[in-house]
Amino acid sequence: MEAKNKLRMTKQRQVILEELRMVKTHPTADDMYQMLRKRMPKISLGTVYRNLEILSESGIIQKLDVGGTQKRFDGDTTIHSHVRCVACGRVGDIDVKPNCNLEAEAQKMTDYEIIRHRLEFAGLCPLCQQKRKATA
Ligand SMILES: [Zn+2]
Ligand SMILES: [Zn+2]
Numbered sequence: 001m002e003a004k005n006k007l008r009m010t011k012q013r014q015v016i017l018e019e020l021r022m023v024k025t026h027p028t029a030d031d032m033y034q035m036l037r038k039r040m041p042k043i044s045l046g047t048v049y050r051n052l053e054i055l056s057e058s059g060i061i062q063k064l065d066v067g068g069t070q071k072r073f074d075g076d077t078t079i080h081s082h083v084r085c086v087a088c089g090r091v092g093d094i095d096v097k098p099n100c101n102l103e104a105e106a107q108k109m110t111d112y113e114i115i116r117h118r119l120e121f122a123g124l125c126p127l128c129q130q131k132r133k134a135t136a
Helices: 011-022 029-037 045-057 100-108 126-135
Strands: 062-064 072-074 081-085 091-094 120-123
Touching: 011 029, 011 045, 029 045, 045 062
Parallel strands: 081 120
Antiparallel strands: 062 072, 081 091
């Protein structure tokens, strides 16, 4: 995805972007805040939140729509799908591309002009699978 407009890269934004790109965990703003405090002890949750919103609006990072109560962010803006653990809410990547045939199929059934669709998988993460085995 191309950045829509030139965004001024402040030091804070740069660090937020670096930290987000380092992980594959799709952190929430709260998670990011915990990660960033180690490098920037004076940063506030509000600042982290605001900058994540600005970065995602500019297309530099991705805001995830996956189910769950808190918004999650992804430093990887390439097209890929996500799987969410139904037990702990953890979100992982799956390299499945959206299916063009599916959009053509949907187009036949609606007057809406179809632009895109989203694939979300639900499952049980490896950790929760282990927990389930341990308690079984
Ligand atoms: Zn889990
Ligand atoms: Zn992802």
